[in-house]
Amino acid sequence: MIKNSLMMLLVWPFFAHAQQPQESTDWQASIFAQFGYFQQSTEQQSWQIPGFITGGESQPHDSGVQLFHGELALWGNIEEVLSGNIIIGSHGLESPEIEELWLQPWLGQQWQIRFGRQLANIGLYNAIHDHEWRFIDATLSQTVFLGGQYTDDAVSVNYNMGDLELFTWIGRGANFPSSVNPDSAKPNAYGLGWQWLWLGTESSFLLNNSLSQFNATERDNSNSDHHNADQVNLSLSGETTLLTLGAEWQYLQGGWQVESMIADVEGGVVDSLQLQADISARYYGISSEWYWQWNVVETAIRYDWLNSHNKLSINSNDFAQVLNSRGHNPSRLSAVVNWSFAKYQMLRLQANFEQLSEESETAFWMVYQGKLSW
Numbered sequence: 504m505i506k507n508s509l510m511m512l513l514v515w516p517f518f519a520h521a522q523q524p525q526e527s528t529d530w531q532a533s534i535f536a537q538f539g540y541f542q543q544s545t546e547q548q549s550w551q552i553p554g555f556i557t558g559g560e561s562q563p564h565d566s567g568v569q570l571f572h573g574e575l576a577l578w579g580n581i582e583e584v585l586s587g588n589i590i591i592g593s594h595g596l597e598s599p600e601i602e603e604l605w606l607q608p609w610l611g612q613q614w615q616i617r618f619g620r621q622l623a624n625i626g627l628y629n630a631i632h633d634h635e636w637r638f639i640d641a642t643l644s645q646t647v648f649l650g651g652q653y654t655d656d657a658v659s660v661n662y663n664m665g666d667l668e669l670f671t672w673i674g675r676g677a678n679f680p681s682s683v684n685p686d687s688a689k690p691n692a693y694g695l696g697w698q699w700l701w702l703g704t705e706s707s708f709l710l711n712n713s714l715s716q717f718n719a720t721e722r723d724n725s726n727s728d729h730h731n732a733d734q735v736n737l738s739l740s741g742e743t744t745l746l747t748l749g750a751e752w753q754y755l756q757g758g759w760q761v762e763s764m765i766a767d768v769e770g771g772v773v774d775s776l777q778l779q780a781d782i783s784a785r786y787y788g789i790s791s792e793w794y795w796q797w798n799v800v801e802t803a804i805r806y807d808w809l810n811s812h813n814k815l816s817i818n819s820n821d822f823a824q825v826l827n828s829r830g831h832n833p834s835r836l837s838a839v840v841n842w843s844f845a846k847y848q849m850l851r852l853q854a855n856f857e858q859l860s861e862e863s864e865t866a867f868w869m870v871y872q873g874k875l876s877w
Contacts, residue, residue: 528581532877535574535592537634539851539870542566545862552643552859554811554828555786556737556772558650558679563866564595571595571870572634574602583609602654615661623653624661624670625694625713626747627762637794638839639853639868643807644764644788648745650679655692666702671695680743680766682722691718696747711749711762718742719770735825741770741782756796764788774821781816784826799844805837833859847874
């Protein structure tokens with residue numbers, strides 16, 4: 504079914520281009536690449552953020568020169584009829600996969616409905632492609648609560664009233680923090696939210712609020728197609744409720760973003776020895792960015808902070824290793840410089856000072872990213 508849908512979406516823009524008047528049909532193809540150098544102060548054989556069950560997708564990069572992200576994209580539009588998009592991409596050592604594949608019929612200026620694989624509208628950052636973020640990596644909140652970035656096979660509906668936008672979505676729940684139940688066809692992830700934007704002559708202010716629910720059945724935190732770092736594997740069955748509240752204030756070339764996330768987890772967890780325990784957890788995350796744009800150069804500083812509270816019916820070595828934070832609140836301070844030296848071409852330098860565990864470490868990126876479109 505996915506194969507047939509993919510072929511239809513690939514052929515459709517060209518067919519439409521031939522059948523429709525030139526001024527009413529448009530399509531675009533592009534290739535994107537992001538590669539460079541990454542280095543950590545320590546190479547960890549076992550990677551974990553104490554107090555949190557993280558997805559395998561959130562593991563760090565391997566050190567050295569590498570391709571961080573590659574994409575092949577095709578977008579098509581029949582004016583006031585239908586639009587569609589497909590993106591095939593790969594992150595690091597992962598196998599290529601369909602990152603996006605959706606169709607969007609025309610419903611007027613205010614309504615938008617989209618069917619297919621897409622980025623869920625959660626918080627300030629998740630609906631934006633990761634290579635368009637101000638920083639190279641995800642915030643700690645995005646990493647812990649959404650596995651870096653949450654994509655799903657979903658139906659989404661948006662209603663735009665100008666300065667206020669309402670949105671909702673419902674999906675299969677194919678990715679962390681959800682999982683697909685093979686014995687059930689019901690959706691396992693859904694959410695809703697709103698965003699309000701005020702525009703002044705020299706400044707703007709934005710508020711964003713979302714609420715999401717994720718259901719998981721025997722979801723583990725391993726990812727054999729990712730990096731070399733090992734994790735203690737725990738399996739979770741239960742519900743995760745995620746509340747986000749974000750704001751952005753911009754004045755001339757500068758601005759400030761802040762986002763807080765609260766996640767509640769209720770269910771059961773199983774360790775590597777098949778020991779089962781009930782879990783009730785509440786997690787907090789805060790991320791704040793200060794940025795400044797000067798001509799073609801952008802600089803920014805970001806601070807991330809996490810807090811966890813886990814209650815287990817019984818304990819084990821695996822549970823203690825993953826879920827016992829030992830009173831430590833993971834944090835990270837990051838700085839980035841982005842130089843847009845040509846159209847769709849950028850050089851990026853980023854440094855992190857991290858205290859994810861009781862030991863501190865640093866990380867450094869030197870990255871080029873560019874896009875060729877036609």
